[in-house]
Amino acid sequence: MANGKNALVTGSTSGIGLGIAKALAQAGYNVMFNGLVRNDEERNAAEKVAQDVAKEYGVKTLFNPANMMKGEEIRAMIAQAEQTWGSVDVLVNNAGIQFVSPIEDFPEDKWDAIIAINLTAAFHTSKAVWKGMKARGWGRIINITSAHALQASEFKSAYVASKHGVTGLTKTLALEGATCGITCNAICPGYVLTPLVEGQIPDQMKAHNMSREEVIQKVMLYKHAIKDFVTVEQIGALVVFLASDAAKLITGVSIPVDGGWSAQ
Template structure:
């Protein structure tokens, strides 16, 4: 039985991944800022009969990240799989983009993945096994208006993924990024209203003319597809699969 640490694992894509991993026998540490995070962990443990612990670490603070990894190692024994999923978003034209929002998005969406990876790296090297999975975005491969910080962070994740893949290769540590198109999560729900204001259009038009416009398959991406890809990338059989950007974006990146 292996152990996975999933940031942002108590809602949206992260919760979908957590459930899929638990259903396949993984013990988990799930991280999130939801007030009911501990209850979510208990529900996962009860449903799938695995050990699930919860961390409320704020990923803007590296010392809390290190404490979270220590908690996972102490309570689970070791971290075999790291899923860097946590993310935040803000939408505004570049000349109106608040600098504190820029700093926060870079900290959570990019820097935290460096800090988590660094914290689990020593143990993975010693055991000659590790799987790091970064939940990036189609915006790691493409850009969109009004998302300066998010696009910059996700492009940064693509670069970090490649570096970790190269450094991890001698130690059977792989690192890959999954790049989803739009998934109807709480984060995207918030974006719909923000985009409506930025583009001065209705929320229905935002979905049709802004979000899904770039996806030839005119549907939101299913969380299950992302979770299944993450499980594949976590497998011992995926040792030759590293340094990749895996689009699950309804054909967006094909254009």
């Protein structure tokens, strides 16, 4: 049953974002889905994801293909949600990309794209929902960052810089929203078992001449004290909690869900 509140999750047609969208729908939120599509086939597939969630959980859903590198498309997406449902009560900034390279070889276009999608897009979305949240005296902004928002790793200069930037944005919005019922927090996952990560395992097995289990334990989860992947359901459950009234005094924090990586 819908709970009267509306959520928007960027990058939500697969992986972590889809898990978050499903968790919010299960909790009764109407959900606007977002994902970049390159053709009609991809758009149809993305719209079907949203429709299937609506049917499964008995809520309303929308899909908008706004490009997270284009502020005008982001603003139009949020305007669509507000015009259709009257409000965006929960904003989850999840969309993100990654590229790995030594700094001396790091392509400038990759740097620009990562900063735009991982950091600048969160500014555009937050600014666009802010006026409505402030007028209603209630809002939740939840940023999905990474263990790399708290720790660095070599060869990930743009990704680490973007995620550290979102940490600063999170704190700033928390302070600005404190007097008008808006909270802003970040969730910092370690390695999450998504289809994307699952697909990397065979390549890692070949590259390291290791078994599947060796790759998982010694390569992917090397920095996890608890040698388990994070699940999308765990991230979704935390988003639902942070969106609830029980979390009204939690703001400006970055919560690691990383198996103890950041404790080291």
